[in-house]
Amino acid sequence: MSHDAVPPGPRASRRGKSASRGRKKDRKSRRGLKIVLGIFLVLLLAGGTTAYWMYSSLDGNIKGVDIDKALGEDRPEKLPTTGQNLLVLGSDSRAGAANKELGGGGDAGGARSDTAMVVHIPEGRTKAVAVSIPRDTLVTRPECTGSDGSALAPKDRVMFNSVYSLAGPACVVKTVEKMSGVRIDHYLEINFAGFKDLVDAIGGVTVDVPQDIADQASGLNLTAGPHKLNGTESLAYVRTRHGVGDGSDLGRIGLQQQFMMALLSEIKSQDLLGSPATTYKIASSATKSLTTDEGLASLTSLSDFARSMNGVDPASMETIMLPVAYDKSDPNRVVAAEPQAGTLWKAIREDTTIPESAKKSPATGG
Template sequence: MASHRSNPDTAQGVPRSGRRATPRKRRRGLKITLGVLVVLVLAGGGTAYWMYQDLDGNIKAVDIDEALGEDRPEKLPTTGQNLLVLGSDSRAGAENKELGGGGGVSGSRSDTALVVHIPEGRKQAVAVSIPRDTLVTRPECVKADGTTVPTAERKMFNSVYSEVGPACVVKTVEKMSGVRIDHYMEIDFAGFKDLVDAIGGVTVEVEEPIRDKASGLDLAAGEHKLNGTESLAFVRTRHGIGDGSDLGRIGLQQQFLLALLTEIKSQDLLGSPAKTYKIANSATKSLTTDEGLASLTSLSKFAQSMNGVDPSTMETVMLPVAYDTIDRNRVVAAEPQAGDLWKAIREDTAVPESAKKSPATGG
C-alpha cells in the first residue's frame, strides 16, 4: 500500500564522485547507491524553505512492517541496520518509445538490488548486490489488493517485484538470507530521464564499444555525454557487454550513478535555487521508501547517521552465485559462500574473504 507523506525539511549531503568503475570507486558505489536520492534532494540545503515544503509530497511510501507482520528475522542485537535498495525500471510511458528495442517491454521490474549493511558504530559498511537473474524460492506473500500469492520455487529474483510487489521482495530477501531488513528504498530508473535532462546530461567513460539492439544503445569506446533517453538505455543495457548476463550490467549501473553525482557536484546548485528545485523535484518523484524514511526530515536524519562511515573502507560484494545446472541463463546462490556472507551480516561481523568469491564470475 503506497501513500504520500508531507513533512518539510532542509539539510545537506556531500556526494562522492568518479567516472570509471575501478575497484576503489566501486567501493564508493555503496555511498552513492545508498544516498543518491538523498543527496540529490538535499544538495541545495541552503535554498528556500518553501521549495522543500513542496517536495515531501513527491516521496511515495510502502508500509513494509504492516505487510510482513511478525514472521520475520530478529532485529540485530546491536545498533546496526540493514537497508534494501531497489533500482526499479518502469517501461511504461512515452520515454520508452524512444529507446528502440527497449520500448517493447511493459511493467516494472527490480533491475538492481542491494542489501546495505550499516554495522554498529557506523564506521564501515558493506552492500550485497543480488543479481536479478538469481533463482530464488518466493515465499507466500499478500499483494497490495489483499490477494494471497502462494510460495513458488525457482522464481527469478526480479520477477518477485513485478508479480507481487515490493513488500514481497523484502520478505524474499529476509527468507533467503535470514537478515532483518530495517528500511526500504526504491529508485525508479525511468525517473532519471527528466533528472539527467535537468542537469544537462551525464558524462560516462566507455572502455569498450557497447552495441545493444535491445536497449537501443550504440556507443564507441571513449567519453560520451548522455542525455536522459540515452542514460535510460545505458542503465538497462546487458546484451552489449560481457557475456550478456546481468552480472555485467551491475557494474554499468554503479558507474552511471557515480557519473551522475559527479555532474551534480560540479554544478553551482547553491547559487541557483530554481535549478536545485528542478533537480530535487525530479529526484523525489523517483523515490519510494518505507514509512520510516518517507519524508525529507527522516531522510536527512538517516543521511546524517551515515556521516561517520569512511568511504575508503566501504565495499560492494556481489552475492556469490553459480550458473544454474538446468538453465545456464540463470544463476543460483553458491554455497557455502552465500551462507557465510549472510551469516556475517546477521552477526554484524566482517565478511570473510572466501564469501566474496563468486563461481559464476571466476572470483
C-alpha cells in the same frame, strides 16, 4: 587534513577562515554520498529550503509503503549492534511508447525491478557496502499477498525480479530477508523514468566505458573510453545486457555499479549549495521518482537519516555482487553460490568484515 601553525595576523586569519570554509564545504559535499545513487544528498540539501511551498511540493512527491505492517512479526531479529540495512530497487515499467524512447522495448507491460541492492551501513556508520542481487537469480518466494490482493503461496525457483511485479515491494523485502537472514530496516525504490530526469537535471554523467557497446535492443552504441551520457543514454547504459559480457544480467551489474559511483562523483563536484534553483530542480526530479518505507517517507525523515550518516566516507563504499553460479537445469538462470553467499550474508548479519572468499562468484570466474 592538517595545517602548519602560522603567526597570528590577517594572513593567518584568512587561512583559518579558508580552512574552516574548506572543512565545512567538504562536510556538506560529502553529506549525502552515503546512499546509492546520491538521492539523499539532493534531499538533504533541499530540506534546508526556506520556502514552505517548495518544501511542501518536494515532500508531497515522496510515496510511502508500510513495509512493517505488511510483513508483521515473522522477520529476522534486529540486533542492537548490526548497523542499518537498506533494500534499494530500481523499478521500471516498459509498456508504451514513452519507454521505447528510454530503451525499454515498450512491449512488456507492468512494473518490474531491474536493479536490486542491499546496502549495509555498519555500526558507527563510517563505511558502507552494496550487495547487488542479479535479477535472474532463482529464489524461493515466501507466502505473500499479490499486487491484486490475492494470496500467493510459497514457491521455489522463481526469478528474483518476478517477485516485484507479482507481489510488490513488501514481498521483495520478505524474499530478501528469507534468503539472507538480514533484517531490512528501510526500503528505497527509484523509478527509472524519474532517474532519466535526475541525470538530465545535473547535466549528464561522465562514465569510462570499459569496452565497445553495440546493443541493438536498446539502441546504445558507445566506443570504449570516457563519454558524458544524458538521461536517456544513462538509462540505456544501466539497462544494457546484450552489448556486454556474455549477454546475461551479470555483465550489466558491473556497469550499474560503475555508473552509481560516477553519479555520486558528479553530484559531489557540482556546487549545489551555491545554486538553489539547480538544487530544487534536482530534488524535484529525485523525489518524483522515489518510493520509500513509511519511516523515510518525508523530506524531514530522509534528511535526518542522511545527517546520521555524516561519518560515512564515500571512498570506502564497496560494491560487490551476490556470488552466483549458473543453474544446472537452466543455464539462462543463476542461483546463489554456496558457501560464498551464506558467508557473505552472515558477515552482514553480524556486522563483521566480509571475507574475500565470500565475494567470488563462480558464474563470473571469480
